[in-house]
Amino acid sequence: MTKTLMYGNTAIGEAAIRAGCQCYFGYPITPQNELTEYMATHLSRRKGCAFVQAESEIAAINMVYGASLAGVRVMTSSSSPGISLKQEGISYLAACELPAVIVNMSRGGPGLGSISAAQSDYFQSTRGGGHGDYRTIVLAPSSVQELADLTHRAFDLADKYMIPVILLGDGMLGQMMEPIEFKHEAPRKLPIRERAVRGAKGRPSRIIKTFTSKPTEMEEINWSLFRRYQLIKKNETTFETYMVEDAELIIVAFGASARIAKGAIRNARAEGLKVGMLMPVTLWPFPYEKIKELGRDTKQFLVFEMNMGQMLEDVQLALEGKREISFYGRPGGVIPTPSEVLRVISRLYHQKGLKKAK
Amino acid sequence: MLIKTIFAGFGGQGVLSMGLNLAQAAMTEGKEVTYLPSYGAEVRGGTANCTVTISDEEIASPVASSPEFVVALNQPSLVRFQNQIQSGGIFFINSSITEARTTRGDIELIEVPASEMAEKMGNPKGVNTVMLGAFIKKSNLVSLDSLLKGLEDSFKKKPKLIDINKKALKMGFDLF
Numbered sequence: 181m182t183k184t185l186m187y188g189n190t191a192i193g194e195a196a197i198r199a200g201c202q203c204y205f206g207y208p209i210t211p212q213n214e215l216t217e218y219m220a221t222h223l224s225r226r227k228g229c230a231f232v233q234a235e236s237e238i239a240a241i242n243m244v245y246g247a248s249l250a251g252v253r254v255m256t257s258s259s260s261p262g263i264s265l266k267q268e269g270i271s272y273l274a275a276c277e278l279p280a281v282i283v284n285m286s287r288g289g290p291g292l293g294s295i296s297a298a299q300s301d302y303f304q305s306t307r308g309g310g311h312g313d314y315r316t317i318v319l320a321p322s323s324v325q326e327l328a329d330l331t332h333r334a335f336d337l338a339d340k341y342m343i344p345v346i347l348l349g350d351g352m353l354g355q356m357m358e359p360i361e362f363k364h365e366a367p368r369k370l371p372i373r374e375r376a377v378r379g380a381k382g383r384p385s386r387i388i389k390t391f392t393s394k395p396t397e398m399e400e401i402n403w404s405l406f407r408r409y410q411l412i413k414k415n416e417t418t419f420e421t422y423m424v425e426d427a428e429l430i431i432v433a434f435g436a437s438a439r440i441a442k443g444a445i446r447n448a449r450a451e452g453l454k455v456g457m458l459m460p461v462t463l464w465p466f467p468y469e470k471i472k473e474l475g476r477d478t479k480q481f482l483v484f485e486m487n488m489g490q491m492l493e494d495v496q497l498a499l500e501g502k503r504e505i506s507f508y509g510r511p512g513g514v515i516p517t518p519s520e521v522l523r524v525i526s527r528l529y530h531q532k533g534l535k536k537a538k
Numbered sequence: 539m540l541i542k543t544i545f546a547g548f549g550g551q552g553v554l555s556m557g558l559n560l561a562q563a564a565m566t567e568g569k570e571v572t573y574l575p576s577y578g579a580e581v582r583g584g585t586a587n588c589t590v591t592i593s594d595e596e597i598a599s600p601v602a603s604s605p606e607f608v609v610a611l612n613q614p615s616l617v618r619f620q621n622q623i624q625s626g627g628i629f630f631i632n633s634s635i636t637e638a639r640t641t642r643g644d645i646e647l648i649e650v651p652a653s654e655m656a657e658k659m660g661n662p663k664g665v666n667t668v669m670l671g672a673f674i675k676k677s678n679l680v681s682l683d684s685l686l687k688g689l690e691d692s693f694k695k696k697p698k699l700i701d702i703n704k705k706a707l708k709m710g711f712d713l714f
Binding site: 183352442 | 558561562565570571572573574575595596597598599600601603
């Protein structure tokens with residue numbers, strides 16, 4: 181297949197349509213508007229599909245709830261402040277075991293923040309920004325190609341585990357263009373999902389709700405969710421490694437900062453500095469085991485994020501205080517350069533007296 | 539090879555499509571490429587810019603803090619970007635409507651009277667295309683052929699404009 185040059189945001193839209201997404205509900209916010217625009221142009225024209233520009237983010241997430249109840253593949257997207265508004269709805273989706281894909285092309289925060297790329301929504305995404313004991317799968321792409329691939333995977337995971345899935349990108353990935361190819365030719369025709377609420381003719385009615393007055397019943401629901409979360413942890417934890425085999429120093433980075441770190445590592449290697457990288461693809465479930473395993477051979481770790489140190493806490497949990505972890509971060513929407521990261525690597529390398537390649 | 543170029547000018551001068559055409563051509567040549575338009579509190583008539591990165595290997599960041607090349611189609615862009623260019627880099631300016639400043643001795647200045655040339659050939663909107671022709675001749679980033687093919691694609695819906703833009707591109711290319 182030939183490659184096409186596409187914006188990250190529009191690549192998500194096309195990938196979603198090719199994954200069988202039938203409904204999209206959204207409310208405009210920079211830096212993800214190209215996605216809403218793409219769905220307005222392309223999804224609304226398709227038979228049996230719906231695009232609605234809702235009156236607010238809260239309305240949009242509740243439309244997602246409705247469409248998911250009806251058993252179709254559904255998506256919404258926003259950027260940081262808008263995602264905060266959707267948290268109540270996400271909690272309800274999790275409670276009712278309803279699949280949905282929620283795209284966050286995050287920007288600088290807190291508050292209304294800045295419209296440039298940041299990774300400061302890591303806590304919100306991985307800890308659950310809404311109330312209650314729930315989890316969402318969180319996928320972190322680092323290129324336009326991965327935005328498309330992981331959008332497709334997000335829909336599959338959502339249906340497989342009946343869970344909301346968050347695609348955590350950022351303003352830089354969304355607004356940049358890169359050559360990509362779509363791995364799925366045409367939209368697939370999907371069967372109507374089980375448990376869908378589409379009229380109870382000829383069968384007992386189904387009630388899907390988030391409230392019960394019996395604590396024991398609610399406890400049973402939590403246990404059932406928890407068992408599924410354990411399964412997701414076991415089956416779906418995904419990561420990529422880059423030149424870790426002989427690494428004296430391993431950088432842990434995700435999304436946009438992972439690609440920036442990769443550039444820095446290439447240059448560091450050229451100078452004989454043995455640096456590698458671990459990039460989590462699923463932020464939840466987080467690859468604790470892999471990091472722990474890497475910690476057996478490598479003594480120094482550097483966590484690099486476009487925030488003040490959020491994933492850092494997960495790396496600390498993984499390494500159990502047995503290895504030294506440094507941190508470098510730029511918050512607020514500042515996009516660090518590979519040469520800036522290289523300077524941090526060089527300094528650490530010298531400071532810690534790490535061995536150079538012969 | 540890792541080369542970053544910033545294209546800048548007034549909104550409406552076609553700086554974003556210049557970058558896009560270059561990115562498309564680089565892609566058809568099998569190179570790694572990223573294209574990043576500027577967005578922000580820009581206003582109509584204000585400046586627009588985009589960054590194109592072309593490389594042989596995976597591109598770490600689409601952002602350019604010190605680009606190898608800058609193409610400035612107007613005076614505000616000239617002022618804004620002249621200090622960002624990497625030492626030894628090339629500064630392409632639209633000399634028809636800018637006052638060349640030689641405050642930096644460590645960069646090469648290429649003056650292209652793009653507005654005059656476009657005007658003279660009866661295609662005043664072709665400023666960006668004339669400039670792009672001159673740019674690829676000097677920068678050697680992509681071949682003229684891939685760019686000509688790319689123009690055919692980008693004007694697929696307006697076939698009348700293909701020839702006049704090809705002419706503008708070649709005119710810029712033949713300037714040097």
